[in-house]
Amino acid sequence: MTLLISAIAAGISILLGAILTAAQLASVKMTRLLARGYIELIRGTPLITQIVIGYYVFSVALEEKILILFSVRVEFAPFWVGIVILSAFSAAYLSEIFRGGIESIGKTQWESGRAIGLSDFQIYRFVVIPQAIRRVLPASAGLFADLVKNSSLLYIIAVHEFFMQTRGAVANSYASIEGYIPLAIGYLIITLPISLISRKLEARFKYEH
Amino acid sequence: MNIEVRDLSKIYAPSSVALQDVNFATAADTQVLVFIGPSGGGKSTLLRLLGGLESPTTGEIFHDHTQLDQRTAPLRSFRQKNGFLFQQFNLFPHLTALENILLPLVEVHGQTSANAEKTALAGLDRFGLADHSEKRPGELSGGQQQRVGLARAMAHEPELLILDEPTSALDPEMKAEVLEVIEELCESGQRIIFSTHEMGFAKAAADEVLFLAEGTVLATATPKEIFENPSDPRIATFLERVMKW
Numbered sequence: 001m002t003l004l005i006s007a008i009a010a011g012i013s014i015l016l017g018a019i020l021t022a023a024q025l026a027s028v029k030m031t032r033l034l035a036r037g038y039i040e041l042i043r044g045t046p047l048i049t050q051i052v053i054g055y056y057v058f059s060v061a062l063e064e065k066i067l068i069l070f071s072v073r074v075e076f077a078p079f080w081v082g083i084v085i086l087s088a089f090s091a092a093y094l095s096e097i098f099r100g101g102i103e104s105i106g107k108t109q110w111e112s113g114r115a116i117g118l119s120d121f122q123i124y125r126f127v128v129i130p131q132a133i134r135r136v137l138p139a140s141a142g143l144f145a146d147l148v149k150n151s152s153l154l155y156i157i158a159v160h161e162f163f164m165q166t167r168g169a170v171a172n173s174y175a176s177i178e179g180y181i182p183l184a185i186g187y188l189i190i191t192l193p194i195s196l197i198s199r200k201l202e203a204r205f206k207y208e209h
Numbered sequence: 210m211n212i213e214v215r216d217l218s219k220i221y222a223p224s225s226v227a228l229q230d231v232n233f234a235t236a237a238d239t240q241v242l243v244f245i246g247p248s249g250g251g252k253s254t255l256l257r258l259l260g261g262l263e264s265p266t267t268g269e270i271f272h273d274h275t276q277l278d279q280r281t282a283p284l285r286s287f288r289q290k291n292g293f294l295f296q297q298f299n300l301f302p303h304l305t306a307l308e309n310i311l312l313p314l315v316e317v318h319g320q321t322s323a324n325a326e327k328t329a330l331a332g333l334d335r336f337g338l339a340d341h342s343e344k345r346p347g348e349l350s351g352g353q354q355q356r357v358g359l360a361r362a363m364a365h366e367p368e369l370l371i372l373d374e375p376t377s378a379l380d381p382e383m384k385a386e387v388l389e390v391i392e393e394l395c396e397s398g399q400r401i402i403f404s405t406h407e408m409g410f411a412k413a414a415a416d417e418v419l420f421l422a423e424g425t426v427l428a429t430a431t432p433k434e435i436f437e438n439p440s441d442p443r444i445a446t447f448l449e450r451v452m453k454w
Contacts, residue, residue, distance in 0.1 A: 112299055115262060116313040116361065117289030126312055131303050205303075 012087035017094030042092035101136035134205035141198030217268030243415035244404035292362030299358035352383030372403035
């Protein structure tokens with residue numbers, strides 16, 4: 001469950017993070033302000049309050065709205081609400097990493113791109129983004145490891161992920177050590193490969209000497 | 210080529226005036242135009258304005274009697290017709306030498322991959338880089354990188370080739386290898402404008418020399434006139450100093 005939640009949330013957050021980055025780099029002031037405001041809001045509040053507000057306020061309000069508008073009674077499963085909240089949270093951090101990576105590509109690369117007649121869009125696509133990817137890999141991998149660990153907080157809205165299940169088992173058996181130590185090791189088993197894969201990818205994208 | 214500039218100024222900030230009221234016109238039969246003068250005198254800025262990489266604050270530029278349109282789209286298509294080489298950091302570090310040349314051919318000039326590859330490999334071969342096509346810039350020497358840059362700038366047969374101090378960042382041996390290639394281009398009839406601190410090369414290669422200092426053109430003349438009988442005492446002082454060693 002933890003793995004599934006993290007994997008889906010990682011996918012959505014990459015997409016959402018990319019959109020936020022584009023909004024931040026856009027020449028339209030409105031989109032820049034919106035993206036900036038969103039990022040500051042997410043980064044300035046604890047994840048646990050976002051989970052509670054997302055589940056008990058937004059999710060419930062949306063269910064009501066759908067009932068009123070379409071006369072359909074839906075109930076969002078905590079699993080999906082949890083994924084949406086985690087994605088929204090990680091996307092804000094990811095987009096800051098992406099923006100940093102893109103802005104770290106020097107002016108001379110832009111100049112070179114313009115000189116050979118590329119459009120700004122083409123410069124992003126062929127010159128800036130391919131180089132930025134390598135620079136953001138380490139920080140992104142760290143964030144995905146955080147995402148896996150943060151998914152444990154979803155237990156408060158009754159998502160049956162790793163932490164909650166362990167907690168249940170410990171409550172039944174009173175065996176804290178036997179429960180929580182393997183739990184920690186379990187998280188390590190998930191997060192360590194992320195670092196390894198990131199190293200591999202970095203090596204593949206390496207071109208500087 | 211015929212290049213004419215009228216009342217051209219480029220002012221970045223009130224305290225940073227790169228060019229001030231520049232006026233000149235080249236002779237009609239000039240094929241190689243060379244900019245010389247002290248650093249910070251405006252050579253780079255003028256090259257960038259002539260090449261459409263930047264827009265002037267005021268003034269007009271004419272290439273073969275056609276005024277350079279400063280709007281985004283025409284400026285971009287103007288740049289696509291020409292070739293550029295800067296002092297350094299020209300190449301894209303994540304692409305191989307070959308890919309660096311292929312990118313504009315395919316994405317800007319719409320060539321098929323097969324055609325582009327043929328052109329690019331011929332270009333690399335011409336500049337003595339046949340063995341280095343699969344290397345990334347980080348694996349090449351400075352001189353080789355500049356020659357790849359030249360191959361890229363020449364691949365689409367530009368009307369005008371603009372080189373901004375192409376050898377300034379190189380050691381003497383690499384300087385020589387790049388200058389030899391540029392010399393070959395000059396002799397092939399390619400229209401070239403370049404700026405340089407290599408006075409010997411400027412004298413040998415130029416049809417016409419433009420002396421820039423303090424953001425203005427002090428003289429436009431043949432190399433013989435500039436080097437043997439400079440019209441302005443500031444040019445004489447400059448030449449005396451740089452030729453001394």
